[in-house]
Structure formats: structure tokens, C-alpha cells
Amino acid sequence: MDNKRFETEVIHKGYHATQHQGSLAPPIFQTSTFVFDSAETGAARFAGEQEGYIYSRLSNPTVAMLEERIAAMENGERGLAFGSGMAAVSAILLGLTKTGDHVLCSEGVYGCTFGLLQLMEEKYHITHNFHSMDDEDSIRSSITDHTSVIYIESPINPTMKLVDLEMIARIAKEFGIPVVVDNTFSSPYLQRPLDLGCDVVIHSATKYLCGHGDVIGGLAVGKKELMSHLAMTTQKDIGGVMSPFDAWLLLRGIKTLPVRMDRHCDNAKKLANLLKEHPSVSKVLFPGDCDFPQYELANKQMSNSGGLISFELKGDKATAQKFMNTLRLIKIAVSLGDAETLIQHPSTMTHAVVPEENRKQMGISDQLLRLSVGLEAWEDIWADLDQGLNQI
Numbered sequence: 589m590d591n592k593r594f595e596t597e598v599i600h601k602g603y604h605a606t607q608h609q610g611s612l613a614p615p616i617f618q619t620s621t622f623v624f625d626s627a628e629t630g631a632a633r634f635a636g637e638q639e640g641y642i643y644s645r646l647s648n649p650t651v652a653m654l655e656e657r658i659a660a661m662e663n664g665e666r667g668l669a670f671g672s673g674m675a676a677v678s679a680i681l682l683g684l685t686k687t688g689d690h691v692l693c694s695e696g697v698y699g700c701t702f703g704l705l706q707l708m709e710e711k712y713h714i715t716h717n718f719h720s721m722d723d724e725d726s727i728r729s730s731i732t733d734h735t736s737v738i739y740i741e742s743p744i745n746p747t748m749k750l751v752d753l754e755m756i757a758r759i760a761k762e763f764g765i766p767v768v769v770d771n772t773f774s775s776p777y778l779q780r781p782l783d784l785g786c787d788v789v790i791h792s793a794t795k796y797l798c799g800h801g802d803v804i805g806g807l808a809v810g811k812k813e814l815m816s817h818l819a820m821t822t823q824k825d826i827g828g829v830m831s832p833f834d835a836w837l838l839l840r841g842i843k844t845l846p847v848r849m850d851r852h853c854d855n856a857k858k859l860a861n862l863l864k865e866h867p868s869v870s871k872v873l874f875p876g877d878c879d880f881p882q883y884e885l886a887n888k889q890m891s892n893s894g895g896l897i898s899f900e901l902k903g904d905k906a907t908a909q910k911f912m913n914t915l916r917l918i919k920i921a922v923s924l925g926d927a928e929t930l931i932q933h934p935s936t937m938t939h940a941v942v943p944e945e946n947r948k949q950m951g952i953s954d955q956l957l958r959l960s961v962g963l964e965a966w967e968d969i970w971a972d973l974d975q976g977l978n979q980i
């Protein structure tokens with residue numbers, strides 16, 4: 589199948605029913621190993637002289653369908669599937685660094701990515717530093733002879749701060765350093781970093797790609813040569829691979845990504861506007877808000893503003909917790925991108941490990957809440973928020 593439009597690829601890419609007895613849904617190849625028809629066949633597969641499956645940690649047909657699909661969605665050459673978003677992050681970062689190297693990161697990365705970077709520093713002397721990523725000269729001067737990766741999230745959790753991906757890719761090219769982007773918050777439907785010149789895209793597939801809150805998974809996409817190397821090293825030997833059943837659930841969830849994202853985005857826009865006007869709310873952080881400091885950048889690199897809103901209440905930590913406890917429809921939970929609207933309190937939950945001083949510097953106050961807007965009727969989500977806001 590030649591390249592079709594995104595909405596078509598998410599349904600068809602990587603699966604050929606005619607090769608599977610006409611089954612409309614892809615089969616789940618729930619097997620650990622594959623039988624060789626002779627000793628010579630086994631030897632030829634191990635030698636790489638013959639195509640074919642060997643063992644499901646190396647590759648599995650259901651997982652391979654998903655890898656082909658995500659590669660098409662990100663406009664990349666090869667995709668790899670992992671058992672979690674963090675298995676993807678660790679396989680990519682460990683694959684691109686060695687002892688003595690340095691990683692330049694956006695200011696604010698996922699909590700466990702922060703933990704991994706600390707582990708890499710303590711155990712392997714791979715250093716890192718965080719950079720605001722908004723001034724070209726300052727970025728250039730933060731790159732050292734040892735910098736081997738630039739690692740970016742955009743939008744950054746939970747402040748929704750954006751990083752100009754095209755600018756970072758251009759600077760990185762001058763130095764010949766790969767740029768890795770965690771694209772979890774946008775999904776490839778809203779933002780495609782490889783098209784902007786970045787080198788590797790990572791997803792926690794647990795979030796929007798799955799969309800139904802029933803899988804933990806990770807995906808990565810990049811150039812064939814690099815991804816094949818990672819497949820044979822950090823993916824295969826560290827071994828954080830995805831199960832065939834989880835790949836099947838993701839193939840299923842991904843089919844509706846565009847329609848789901850449209851609704852997430854529409855709902856979020858309506859709710860962000862209403863929150864902004866409520867007297868109990870002091871601040872709304874949402875890339876689709878025309879007062880958002882990086883509204884122009886959002887329009888430049890994202891096709892829509894996403895389904896996540898952070899907002900600050902007038903009050904303190906107790907106000908935020910009291911508000912959460914009044915909610916009935918909206919569920920108190922971390923994670924994001926599900927059909928259900930979820931709310932979490934970054935300073936005591938996802939960012940509790942970040943020292944208070946750093947939290948304040950990043951703009952994470954004790955009154956800040958992050959809402960992952962679900963697929964319910966926006967009127968019902970608003971009614972729940974509104975009754976809560978009126979009680980504080």
C-alpha cells in the first residue's frame with residue numbers, strides 16, 4: 589500500500605487481511621517462539637540470511653504490524669515497540685550514549701525520565717542538564733564536545749510550555765547531534781517531529797495512542813539504520829518488549845485516534861475558555877488559548893492544541909485538594925489521553941519527587957491542577973468543574 593492520508597493509514601497500514609485468511613481484525617500471534625522447518629532454516633535465520641521470525645523478544649508478527657503502523661503515522665522509516673513508554677525512553681537514551689557523554693534536555697521532562705537521567709549519571713557518568721530551549725545562542729553554548737543527544741518534550745508537562753522543534757533540529761544539525769522528542773502529549777495526529785527535522789520520536793503509547801486506559805506500552809520511530817541498530821542492541825538485550833496482546837489493543841485503539849483527538853481538542857478548547865472566565869481560577873495554561881505566551885508557536889508546529897489543560901486555583905494546596913474531592917464525573921488519576929476526564933495534582937503527585945524549589949521555578953504551584961479532557965459531553969464535564977469551583 590502506498591502512502592495514503594493519515595486517517596486511512598491509522599486503519600490499514602501494516603495489515604493485509606488476505607495474508608491472514610481474510611480476517612478483518614489482525615490475529616494475535618500469542619506465541620513465544622517460531623518453528624523452523626529444518627536445522628538449516630534455523631541457522632539461516634540466525635545468520636540473517638533468511639527473513640522470518642525466530643523468537644518473540646526479537647520480533648512478533650502482531651507487534652510488527654504495530655511497528656509498521658506507527659512508522660507511517662510519524663512519517664519515519666522504522667518503528668519499534670516496547671513494554672512501556674519508559675522502556676522506549678531508556679532503550680533510546682542508553683542506545684545513543686556512552687560513559688562520559690552529555691545529554692541536553694528541555695526544562696521539564698517526565699518524572700521517570702528525570703529518574704533515568706539521574707541513574708545514568710550515577711552509574712555510567714553520563715551527565716545531563718536542563719535548558720529552557722528558547723534562546724538559540726544559549727542552546728549553542730550549552731552544547732559541549734560530549735553532548736551526544738538533545739532530548740525534548742513539547743508540550744512540557746504540566747506547564748504546557750512548548751519547545752520550537754524546527755529550531756532545535758536546525759541547531760542540532762550544525763553539531764551533528766540527534767534530537768529525540770517525546771511526542772506523547774500531542775500524538776502524531778497533532779505534531780510530527782520527524783517532519784520538522786528531528787531524528788527520533790518516542791511515545792508512551794499508554795496515553796492517546798491507546799486511548800482507552802487499558803495498556804502500558806511504548807513506541808519509537810526513526811531512520812532505518814539507527815532503529816535497526818537499537819532493535820539488535822538495547823531493545824533485544826535489555827528486553828523491554830511489547831506483548832502481542834498489547835500490540836493488538838494498540839492497533840485497535842489507533843484506528844480511532846483522529847476522531848478521538850478531534851473531540852479531545854474541541855472539548856478542551858471549550859473548557860479552557862470557561863475556566864479562564866471563572867472567578868475561582870487565577871490562571872489557565874493551554875496552548876490553544878490566544879493569551880498563551882507561545883500561542884504562535886503552537887499554531888506553527890501543532891495542527892491543534894491538544895486535550896490537556898493546566899489551571900491554577902485562587903488559594904493553596906488545601907483549596908486544590910478540596911476542589912478535587914468535590915468532583916463526581918471527573919476521576920482523580922494520573923495518566924492522560926483516555927475517554928474519561930482525569931484530574932491530577934502535580935505538586936503532590938506526578939511532580940512530588942521534584943524538589944519544591946525546582947517546582948516553583950518550573951511554575952508548578954501547589955494550586956496547579958492538570959486536567960486530561962476526556963470524550964464525554966463537554967457540558968457534563970463543565971457542570972462537574974463548575975459545581976466544584978463554586979464550592980471553594
Ligand SMILES: *Cc1c(COP(=O)(O)O)cnc(C)c1O
Pocket residue numbers: 672673674675698700741745770772773791792793794795804805806
Ligand atoms: C506517561 C509518560 C511517559 C512514560 O510512559 P509509560 O508508558 O508510563 O512508561 C513518558 N513520557 C510522557 C510525556 C508521559 O506522559
